[in-house]
Ligand SMILES: Cc1cc2nc3c(=O)[nH]c(=O)nc-3n(C[C@H](O)[C@H](O)[C@H](O)COP(=O)(O)O)c2cc1C
């Protein structure tokens with residue numbers, strides 16, 4: 001798979017020189033959920049059927065970030081490199097990453113089609129039913145259809161439904177912010193993952209029999225609701241079961257400024273400091289509590305671990 005970064009205005013000569021006719025899926029694809037996968041698969045299948053190259057075009061950073069409307073979107077679900085990896089898994093030949101800056105934000109729908117899509121030799125454009133493009137989001141799928149005539153065929157993909165809901169990045173964000181990782185998994189087609197580095201905590205975990213890897217998440221992930229979760233952890237090329245707390249440790253702190261994410265891995269002993277680990281959120285177990293004594297906290301973490309083990313055994317069957 002080829003990855004090509006583009007900045008508007010696109011060097012027309014270079015674009016035309018390297019481009020082979022293609023079927024292109026266009027979108028932000030935050031999370032690359034089942035609805036997005038459906039759109040991208042259409043591009044891959046359509047390319048195969050018509051002897052074209054399959055491609056995805058996405059935009060980075062997220063327009064809401066650049067245009068200062070990030071309040072509406074707490075954060076993105078998936079960093080760019082993870083989106084690209086998912087495109088690869090879907091069998092895409094080429095990924096275009098268009099820098100979303102203020103210049104690009106001002107491009108008209110006509111210019112987008114004539115100065116970006118045509119030079120890249122897009123023969124088929126595949127977009128979701130709610131796709132918008134061009135300055136102020138003025139372009140709709142039908143606009144693309146009209147502007148693409150006669151040489152660009154546009155395929156508008158219907159909403160992907162699951163249990164009566166339109167699958168969307170917003171629904172996934174809400175599920176994670178409410179502590180419903182199972183719902184997020186259904187919509188994504190796989191458990192929600194957060195990757196991060198193991199940093200030093202307060203050094204107390206070991207002393208209470210539950211060492212916990214403190215995870216500093218990389219930018220671009222959403223930290224789910226605070227509380228205790230059953231998790232799978234990927235470290236050193238292996239997946240391992242564990243239990244995780246996202247919280248402010250009220251048993252020990254009046255007011256910790258920021259919640260921390262701490263994972264206890266079952267059946268593991270060793271040094272994780274400085275390693276990159278990936279957490280998969282499988283099930284929410286409970287909210288965090290202030291305990292009257294360390295012994296009460298320890299017996300609760302034991303109970304959490306038993307519960308997580310049985311949830312994960314059933315899950316991994
Ligand atoms: C499964 C699990 C559940 C936890 N639940 C709570 C809790 O309900 N209340 C609390 O104050 N701390 C809770 N903690 C956090 C512990 O207080 C914390 O792991 C311990 O103080 C060690 O912190 P350290 O690794 O930063 O030294 C939990 C930790 C784990 C792993």
Ligand SMILES: Nc1ncnc2c1ncn2[C@@H]1O[C@H](COP(=O)(O)OP(=O)(O)O)[C@@H](O)[C@H]1O
Pocket residue numbers: 198199200201202203204205206207210211212213214263264265266267268269270271272273
């Ligand atoms: N089973 C385990 N789960 C998590 N971390 C473990 C485990 N076994 C050993 N460790 C190591 O112990 C560290 C956590 O110990 P802890 O006393 O909680 O210290 P800290 O407060 O620095 O996180 C982890 O970062 C990791 O390097």
